[in-house]
Amino acid sequence: VHEDGGVLDTWYPEPQLGCPDDSSAPADLHRVTEAGRDAIRNVHTEVVHTVIDLDAAPVDVSDAYLRLHLLSSRLAIPRT
Numbered sequence: 001v002h003e004d005g006g007v008l009d010t011w012y013p014e015p016q017l018g019c020p021d022d023s024s025a026p027a028d029l030h031r032v033t034e035a036g037r038d039a040i041r042n043v044h045t046e047v048v049h050t051v052i053d054l055d056a057a058p059v060d061v062s063d064a065y066l067r068l069h070l071l072s073s074r075l076a077i078p079r080t
Helices: 061-072
Strands: 036-038 043-045
Antiparallel strands (some): 036 043
């Protein structure tokens, strides 16, 4: 996340399809990445848990990156 609040990238180590429930967020979410600040680049990292509707248009940067991760891991097919 840039100092102005804009998301620059979102990484999803284990993207999944399906209807989320209360247990869908990993219990060890904090271990996925080291959240912190990088003063040299004026950015900080933070952990996010994103749930999207594939039938709707992307609503933000994290939504768009999750769709790309789903395509890359072949969990979703491209719309043609």
